[in-house]
Amino acid sequence: MPEGLLLRPQRGEGLPGRDLRQRELRRGDGRGVAAHRRATAGRLSRAGRPVPLSGRVGRLVFSGTSGVGRSVSRAKGGFLLKLYIVKRILMLIPVVAAVSVLVFFLMRVLPGDVVSGILGIEETPEVRAALEKQFGLDLPLHRQYLQWAGGMLRGDFGVSLRTGKPILPEFLSRFKVTFELALLASLIAWVLAIPLGILSAVKRNRPVDLLIRVVGLIGVSIPNFAFATLLILGLSLGFSYYPPVDFVGFFEDPLANLECLIFPALVLGCIMAAGIMRMTRSSMLEVLRQDFIRTIRAKGAGERIVLLRHALRNSLIPIVTIAGMQIGSLLGGTVVTEQIFSLPGIGQMTLTAIFKRDYPVVQVNVLIIACVYVLVNLAVDLAYTGIDPRITYR
Amino acid sequence: MRKSLCLLLFLVALALSGLPCAEASGRNLIYAVDKEPSGLDPNLVTAHASIRVHKQIYSTLLETNASMDLIPDLAERWEEGPNNTYTFHLRKGVKFHNGRELTADDVLYTYNRILNPDVGSIARSYFSRVKAIEALDPYTVKFTLSSPDATFLNYTASNYAGIVPKEVVEEHGDLKKVTCGTGPFRMKEYVEGNKIVLERNPDYFIEGEPRLDTLTFLVMPDEASRLAALRTKSVHLAVLSSANLPLVKNNKDIVVMDYLSSNYDFLGFNLTKKPFDDVRVRQAVALLIDRQEIIDAIYDGNAVPTGPCPPSMTKWAIDVERDALYKPDAERARKLLAEAGYPDGFSMEITAGINKATTDAAQIIQSQLAKGNIEASIRVLETAQYIDAWKHRTHDSMIGMNGGGSDPDRSLDFFFTTGAPANVWGYSNPEVDKLNAEGRETTDFESRRKIYARAQEILLHDLPTVFLECPKAFFFVRKEVKGYRAETYDSENFVGVTVEE
Numbered sequence: 001m002p003e004g005l006l007l008r009p010q011r012g013e014g015l016p017g018r019d020l021r022q023r024e025l026r027r028g029d030g031r032g033v034a035a036h037r038r039a040t041a042g043r044l045s046r047a048g049r050p051v052p053l054s055g056r057v058g059r060l061v062f063s064g065t066s067g068v069g070r071s072v073s074r075a076k077g078g079f080l081l082k083l084y085i086v087k088r089i090l091m092l093i094p095v096v097a098a099v100s101v102l103v104f105f106l107m108r109v110l111p112g113d114v115v116s117g118i119l120g121i122e123e124t125p126e127v128r129a130a131l132e133k134q135f136g137l138d139l140p141l142h143r144q145y146l147q148w149a150g151g152m153l154r155g156d157f158g159v160s161l162r163t164g165k166p167i168l169p170e171f172l173s174r175f176k177v178t179f180e181l182a183l184l185a186s187l188i189a190w191v192l193a194i195p196l197g198i199l200s201a202v203k204r205n206r207p208v209d210l211l212i213r214v215v216g217l218i219g220v221s222i223p224n225f226a227f228a229t230l231l232i233l234g235l236s237l238g239f240s241y242y243p244p245v246d247f248v249g250f251f252e253d254p255l256a257n258l259e260c261l262i263f264p265a266l267v268l269g270c271i272m273a274a275g276i277m278r279m280t281r282s283s284m285l286e287v288l289r290q291d292f293i294r295t296i297r298a299k300g301a302g303e304r305i306v307l308l309r310h311a312l313r314n315s316l317i318p319i320v321t322i323a324g325m326q327i328g329s330l331l332g333g334t335v336v337t338e339q340i341f342s343l344p345g346i347g348q349m350t351l352t353a354i355f356k357r358d359y360p361v362v363q364v365n366v367l368i369i370a371c372v373y374v375l376v377n378l379a380v381d382l383a384y385t386g387i388d389p390r391i392t393y394r
Numbered sequence: 395m396r397k398s399l400c401l402l403l404f405l406v407a408l409a410l411s412g413l414p415c416a417e418a419s420g421r422n423l424i425y426a427v428d429k430e431p432s433g434l435d436p437n438l439v440t441a442h443a444s445i446r447v448h449k450q451i452y453s454t455l456l457e458t459n460a461s462m463d464l465i466p467d468l469a470e471r472w473e474e475g476p477n478n479t480y481t482f483h484l485r486k487g488v489k490f491h492n493g494r495e496l497t498a499d500d501v502l503y504t505y506n507r508i509l510n511p512d513v514g515s516i517a518r519s520y521f522s523r524v525k526a527i528e529a530l531d532p533y534t535v536k537f538t539l540s541s542p543d544a545t546f547l548n549y550t551a552s553n554y555a556g557i558v559p560k561e562v563v564e565e566h567g568d569l570k571k572v573t574c575g576t577g578p579f580r581m582k583e584y585v586e587g588n589k590i591v592l593e594r595n596p597d598y599f600i601e602g603e604p605r606l607d608t609l610t611f612l613v614m615p616d617e618a619s620r621l622a623a624l625r626t627k628s629v630h631l632a633v634l635s636s637a638n639l640p641l642v643k644n645n646k647d648i649v650v651m652d653y654l655s656s657n658y659d660f661l662g663f664n665l666t667k668k669p670f671d672d673v674r675v676r677q678a679v680a681l682l683i684d685r686q687e688i689i690d691a692i693y694d695g696n697a698v699p700t701g702p703c704p705p706s707m708t709k710w711a712i713d714v715e716r717d718a719l720y721k722p723d724a725e726r727a728r729k730l731l732a733e734a735g736y737p738d739g740f741s742m743e744i745t746a747g748i749n750k751a752t753t754d755a756a757q758i759i760q761s762q763l764a765k766g767n768i769e770a771s772i773r774v775l776e777t778a779q780y781i782d783a784w785k786h787r788t789h790d791s792m793i794g795m796n797g798g799g800s801d802p803d804r805s806l807d808f809f810f811t812t813g814a815p816a817n818v819w820g821y822s823n824p825e826v827d828k829l830n831a832e833g834r835e836t837t838d839f840e841s842r843r844k845i846y847a848r849a850q851e852i853l854l855h856d857l858p859t860v861f862l863e864c865p866k867a868f869f870f871v872r873k874e875v876k877g878y879r880a881e882t883y884d885s886e887n888f889v890g891v892t893v894e895e
Contacts, residue, residue, distance in 0.1 A: 112778025118432065120781060121796070122440045122516040124815045130514030163433045164570025170586045229618050236622035245424070245612050245628045247588045342614040344587030356432065357778050 080392060081385065088378050095374055096367060100152070103366045104145050107359050113137070114161050117356035135161050148360065152367075158360040160353070167364045171346065175368075178338075178345040180250060181268065182330035184261055186323065188269025189276055194319075196273075197280025198307060201288060212277070219274025228267045228340040235263070247344055264341040268334060272326050279322050283315035290314075316387045324380030331376065332369045422608040423875065423893050426620040426632040430587060430613045435569035436556030437508050437515045445553045446886045447611055450592055451491075452556030452575035455482055455501065456547060458800055460881035462709055464547055468496065468557055468576065472547070474837075478523075478539040480546065486533055489597040490559045491573070491580040498529035503560040505537075517554035519815070520545070542835045544842055545803040578604040578889050588613060605877075605892040621870070624648060630872045630893060635751075636696045638870065647873050651880035652696065654706035655867040656799065659688075659752055661744070661759060662792045662859035666820040670790065674734040676857040680719045681727035682766045683759055685863055692754050693865050700864040702853045703805045703846070704798040706882040710805075710843065712850045714861070719854060724765040731766055739767025745789040746772060747780040752793045755862065759793070784818045792818075798864075800883055802846040803834050810853060821858035 115131045116123060132138045136147065151158055157168040200212040235241045243263050248256040287293065288311050296306050335347035346365060353361035384391045431444035436452040439445070457467040466472075469482035488496040505527050508515040523546070526538040539546060549555065562574040573581045576599070579592035590611040594604055612629060614620045620632040621641065625648070642648045661683070663670035670676060689697045698705055701714040714720055731739060744760065746753045753774055760770040775783060783789050796816075798805040807830040808814055812822040829849040836842045854861070869880045877891045 110778070112776075112780075112782040116781040116785065117778050119440060119516060121816045123781075123785075124516070124519055126511055127514050127516055127518065130512055133512070134514060163431075164435075164568060165586075173585075174587055229616075232619055232622045236626050240626050242623045242626035242628040245426075245589075245614070245623055247585065340616040340619055342588070342612070342616070342619060344585065344613075348587055348615070352430070355777060 081382075085378070085382070088374075088381075092371060092374055095370060099367055099370045100149060100363065101145070103363050104148065104359075105141070107357065107362055108141060110357065112357055114357040114359060117358070118162060148363065152364075157364050160358055160361050162353075162356050162358045162361075167361055170349065171365060171368065174344055174346045174349050176249065177247065177343055178331060178334070178347065180257070181261055181265055181334070181337075181343065181345060182327055184258075184265035185268035185272060185330060186327050188265055189272035189326070190323070192269065193273040193276035194280055194312075197277040197319075198284055198312065200277070200281040201284035202307065204285065209281075213281075216274045216277050216281075219271055220278065222271065223336075224267055224271050224334070225336045225340060227271065228264070228337055231263060231267060232340065243341060245342060260343070264334075264337050264343060267337055268330065272323075272330075275326065276319060276323055279319050280315065283318050284311055287311045287314045313387065317384060320380055320383050320387065324376055324383075328373045328376040331372050421606050421893055422610065423606050423631065423888070423891065424610045424612055424629040426612050426614045426623055426629040428613075428615055428617070428620070428633060431590070431611075433570050434573050436575070437504065437513070437517060437554060437558065438568065438570075440516055440554075447590055447592075448556065448573070448575075449553050449577070449886070450579040450609060450888060451573050451577045451581065452558065453488075453577050454551055454553070454555050454557065456551040458548070458551045458883045460879065460884040462707070462800055462883055464551060467551070468501075469550075475536075478542055480537045480539075481530070482535045482537075482550075484533045484535065485599055488576050488599045490562075490576055491595060492559065492562065493597075494559065494561075496557065496559075496576055497532040498535045499532075500557055500559055501535045502527050502529050503563075504555070504557045507558070507563065508555065515554065517549070517552060520549040520552060520554070542837055544834055544837045545801050548801045551800075579606075579609055582608065600889065603889045605890065606888060609888055624870055624872065627872060627874075630875050631878070632870050634868055634870045636694050636866070636868060639694065639696075639868070642870065649871045649873055651869045651871055651878070652866045653880045653882050653885065654698070654704070655865055656704055656706050656882050657795050657797050658700040658704045658864040659755060659793070659795050659862040660859040661862060662794070662819050663857075664787050664789050664791065664819065665858060666787060667790060669734065669736060669740055672734045673856060674730040675736065676860070677719060677855075678727040678730040678734070678766055679763065679768065680857055680860045681721075681723045681730070682763050682768065683860060683862070684722040684762055685720065687762070688755050688758050689863050691758055692751050693863070696868075697863040697865040700861050702798075702810070702850045702861060703802055704864040706864060707798055707800070707802065707805065709839075710802045710846055712847050714854065717854055719857070722762075727766045731768075739769065741769040741771070743790045744770050744772050745780065745783055745792045746774050747794055748774065748776055749795060751865070752795060756793045787818065787820065802842075803830070806830050806846060806849050806853075807834065810849075810858060819858040821856070823852065823856060826852055826856075 114135065115128050115137070118131065119127060129138075136144060139147070148158065157166070157171075159166050160170075196212050196216075200209045200216075203209045232242070235243070244256060244260050247260050250257040293306060293311060296310055301310075332347070334345065335351050337343070338345040338347045346369070350362065350365045350369075352358075353365065427443065427446070429441070429443035431439070431447050432441050433439045433444055434448045434451065436448045439448070453468045455467060455469045456464045456472070459465050466485075468484055468488060470485045472480060472482045474480055482501070484496065484498060484501070490496060490500075505521065505524065507513055508517045509521060509524065511518065523539045523541055523543045524537055525540040528536050528538075530536055537546070556575060556577075558569060559574050562572060563569060566572050576595075578595055578598045578600075580595045581590075582593040583589070583591040592609045592611075594607050598604060612623075614623065614629075614632075617634060617638070620629070621634055621638050623629045624632045624634075625642075625645065627647075639650065642650065661679070663676055663679075665671055685699045689695060689699075699714055699720060701712055701717075703711040705711045728737075731737065742763075744756045746756045753772070756770075756772045760772060763770045780792075780794075784792055784794075796809065799808075806826075809816045810821055810823075811817060811827050811830045812824075826849050829845050829852075833842055833845040833849065836845060867880075867885075869878070869885070871878055874893050874895060875891065876894055879885070879887065
């Protein structure tokens, strides 16, 4: 959650506790999901006012702003938004600097080093000395760091010490796989989770709700290696089918690419779906209990409108937050799923590099993943304005 | 809704199962391997994951066959001359994958590269006695050694001594990014983290070989996935552990081939620490260990007890099973401990790497040692930390797997001579040092065998490490693959192999 993302209080909104809520919002950097959820859900429910939505009901009851005023504030909002995006992107600089220092020195603190990783028991003092000289590991640590950081600033991402190959091209080719996988998994998760979450909330405590909740609980609890292994066993024994072992890129052959990715995406998607579904259910239940829903119903709006246009939209903030975080962590690589389905993603690359202490590879991968994480968070924060116009950026 | 979703999923699976592209076919062999190579420069890399690929691309002067005899590779014949000289006569008309003919200069260049300390080749120590290398003519190379060296010929067959072309190495600095050898296959495609496709070298010096059009190494880290892919014919060949044997027992499409590995498991002591500096304590530990129990529990019976030379080194290994210290005897162990001043036992730590077989074995040993009142705790470390621990000797004892190699010099000198690179135990016995030095200089096979037999007997008594067992390794092969051999010193050789539909 961003610095400067604030909730603009509406007229008549209960103000006590506002500061606290703002602080919780500011702090929601990925760790305080629960706190954030409480804050946002509580805010929406206690606000006592619905979001001023376009449409008959919203305009009729709650529209307090004139059309002109709204367009002025929209223009101002556009500028603020751009400023906010620039500010957030500028914030990447200290983040990248801090992460680079952290990952560089942490890797050096770990016992074992890259030379041992390459040579294993074959190591002799003279071969070690030769390799250390080749890799520049004989220099003092701070000079090694400056050399590496300087290279990065010049756009030179370096080569893997283990394989001697340039890091960036391999990272990019693997990131494409991970990116596709994360996207497909999220798509599956959303398609499954949102309708099931709504259904579960609407049919609260009825058998179908119970069933969905049990399935959701299993989804949250099941480790993805177990699910993935069972899926592979089921496919190979039951259908004599194994997903294609040759990975094909999307632009080479979209259909073959889909075939490569569909099962791993299904595994990740189902597990993600469980979390989102549970969040959708609880968030929907909170909103459905509110006065404005009763008002909308009293005004004779159809159940579909009540659920989809009003209740769902007001429930979206915590759902988008959790989904954003899940996508962020998927983009960091999903080692286990990649391993089981033999996908050439970045998780596997980073893990091997860590085990072999291939310093430059770990450093570059962690740095880029950190940037991606920050950008995904930014996208989630921007999505908040789309969902809740009361949220503005300073 | 959930039901119809399940149905839909299975329908998708069913529809996809009809797609033809998932099946391997033709004279294209797909081999599912567990790890991606860490580079393919034959003189520099050490990992087995690399060797199994680059040995298809590069050739060596000589080769070792299944029965550990030296056979011609790039050298069609060789002779031993006076004053420790060896002359190799190269095949004529052998071409590198870039089309240039191989000559004696390339052999010269390769060995000088290995011997150059700045290159950092691990094979340098193999050829430490090479004094001079000369090209007598374009097809004849003469090596002169500073003193007799029985290991020399054997090491010219080492996977680290692949002959490389001078101009390619000089253009690229090394062979990490490019490959160019004289082997049966050449590089076609390398997709990081996914696959390496090699194609037939049409100029390979053995007529009609290789028979495969392509050989693909597919990286599949997960064992269950490799088995599933093998079952569905997505791959032809896979390395799998003995745990999968019962799963394919009734599968007529999969043939299981096994061989005794050249590796063995050990429990090694830190001899610079008390109480392991006392040979009686080490012998007591050996007497408490029941190897058969480990073999049955961990390897389902697919392993045999080993000495310092694993039994797969048929010419050199001594028969260890008659040795008194190989018969578990808790009473004698307790007596030895009491003599050494530990009547109530002691506590120790077993350091293990992330190899599942050895960590499991550590647990069994833990319970076995309890019979001698030795309280063992297990510390599992990831590989880099494990190597760090043994290099700095921070361990009490270590369980692990060592490679015996194909020459006893490697199994004995490398691990047990005072100050040798892999002597991480801190073991020092002047008699063993002397025997190892003699063994290296004795070229007569029978005398050499006797020297190493004596060295092994001393080690079995001194026990710097308890030599546990030598496991079998398995290849699971589709029935369509013909001509594949699983042998300790000849596996993963794809010359003569074909795929029949």
